[in-house]
Amino acid sequence: xxxxxxxxxxxxxxxxxxxxxxxxxxxxxxxxxxxxxxxxxxxxxxxxxxxxxxxxxxxxxxxxxxxxxxxxxxxxxxxxxxxxxxxxxxxxxxxxxxxxxxxxxxxxxxxxxxxxxxxxxxxx
Amino acid sequence: xxxxxxxxxxxxxxxxxxxxxxxxxxxxxxxxxxxxxxxxxxxxxxxxxxxxxxxxxxxxxxxxxxxxxxxxxxxxxxxxxxxxxxxxxxxxxxxxxxxxxxxxxxxxxxxxxxxxxxxxxxxx
DNA sequence: TTATCTAGTCACTATTGGATACCAAAGCCG
DNA sequence: CGGCTTTGGTATCCAATAGTGACTAGATAA
Numbered sequence: 001x002x003x004x005x006x007x008x009x010x011x012x013x014x015x016x017x018x019x020x021x022x023x024x025x026x027x028x029x030x031x032x033x034x035x036x037x038x039x040x041x042x043x044x045x046x047x048x049x050x051x052x053x054x055x056x057x058x059x060x061x062x063x064x065x066x067x068x069x070x071x072x073x074x075x076x077x078x079x080x081x082x083x084x085x086x087x088x089x090x091x092x093x094x095x096x097x098x099x100x101x102x103x104x105x106x107x108x109x110x111x112x113x114x115x116x117x118x119x120x121x122x123x124x
Numbered sequence: 125x126x127x128x129x130x131x132x133x134x135x136x137x138x139x140x141x142x143x144x145x146x147x148x149x150x151x152x153x154x155x156x157x158x159x160x161x162x163x164x165x166x167x168x169x170x171x172x173x174x175x176x177x178x179x180x181x182x183x184x185x186x187x188x189x190x191x192x193x194x195x196x197x198x199x200x201x202x203x204x205x206x207x208x209x210x211x212x213x214x215x216x217x218x219x220x221x222x223x224x225x226x227x228x229x230x231x232x233x234x235x236x237x238x239x240x241x242x243x244x245x246x247x248x
Numbered sequence: 249t250t251a252t253c254t255a256g257t258c259a260c261t262a263t264t265g266g267a268t269a270c271c272a273a274a275g276c277c278g
Numbered sequence: 279c280g281g282c283t284t285t286g287g288t289a290t291c292c293a294a295t296a297g298t299g300a301c302t303a304g305a306t307a308a
Contacts, residue, residue: 014151016225016232021145023297027138039254050298055255065235075306076253086231093224100217101140107210108140111189147265163286174266179287199274200285 016090019064024049024057026094029083032067033091036082066090140214143188148173148181150218153207156191157215160206190214 020026024046031037031045043054058081061067066087072078083091143149148170155161155169167178182205185191190211196202207215 012229013222013225014147016221016229017145017150018147020221021141021147023138023142023145026141040252051255052257052299053297056297063236063239064232065238066232071254074253076251077255077305079254086228086235089228090224093220096217096220097140097144098137100214101137104210104213105136105140108188108190111210112187114189115187164284175287176267176289177265180265195286198285200283201273201287203286 019060020090020094022057024053025061026091028054028057028061028081029066029087029091030094032081033083033088036080038081039079042081061087143184144218144221146181148177149185150215152178152181152185152205153190153211153215154218156205157207157212160204162205163203166205185211 027046028042031042037045039054039058042058043049043051046054058067058069062069062081064086066084068082068084070080070082072080151170152166155166161169163178163182166182167173167175170178182191182193186193186205188210190208192206192208194204194206196204
């Protein structure tokens with residue numbers, strides 16, 4: 001029964017889900033999918049990410065073969081990050097999730113309000 | 125420019141992605157989708173999750189309106205968790221990601237090996 | 249001399265997750 | 279009667295990780 005085992009730690013889905021759940025990775029992936037971007041351009045686009053996290057996440061995305069890093073020997077060194085075919089397919093798999101989020105966020109928030117109101121009523 | 129703003133903290137996608145990236149939430153959602161399950165049945169099925177995390181994640185899934193909690197006043201109290209329509213649609217949106225993970229994990233691992241080998245070669 | 253670009257490092261804090269112990273209520277054993 | 283079990287939690291403490299800001303570096307152009 002491999003299906004039951006899918007809920008143990010060495011499940012491929014879990015590993016990918018960890019990557020996707022990463023606070024920044026998907027954001028970067030989706031930005032880079034549209035067009036190649038430079039380090040500081042990403043930094044400005046995301047707004048809130050620290051240099052450390054950006055370079056860390058970029059490195060891990062590159063390691064996974066999802067994006068490509070290309071350094072250009074210009075005056076101050078320029079580094080361009082672009083999407084790889086593998087990364088593009090992952091970004092595509094994330095799209096349904098993004099659609100779901102946009103369509104259903106209101107309902108989720110409503111459910112949260114209902115839940116909180118009920119708990120408050122019980123506490124009183 | 126709302127599109128640029130989508131990469132700030134109040135983006136709905138980000139909120140949902142955080143939920144999906146949760147180490148256990150998706151696992152529980154997919155288990156409960158198949159059939160209603162009791163607390164300890166989930167605990168045994170997932171294997172590795174602590175009571176604390178299980179009850180914590182179940183509570184947040186219930187709050188989001190994704191699953192329903194039903195307590196039955198039996199000898200030792202029985203609690204059954206089942207999927208809600210909203211949760212079922214989310215689980216459906218996660219499926220492409222799971223497919224991607226299963227189809228592409230090998231390639232990701234290969235990319236990691238290539239990357240590590242190259243870095244080691246550079247270091248030497 | 250100061251700014252720009254892409255990092256890497258240090259120190260600190262916030263958040264996560266695990267282990268452990270505890271609670272209630274009922275039954276069952278001796 | 280006391281102690282033990284089961285179910286579904288809660289509370290608390292602690293270690294590990296994640297994430298931040300500030301600082302550094304090196305090269306060069308204005």
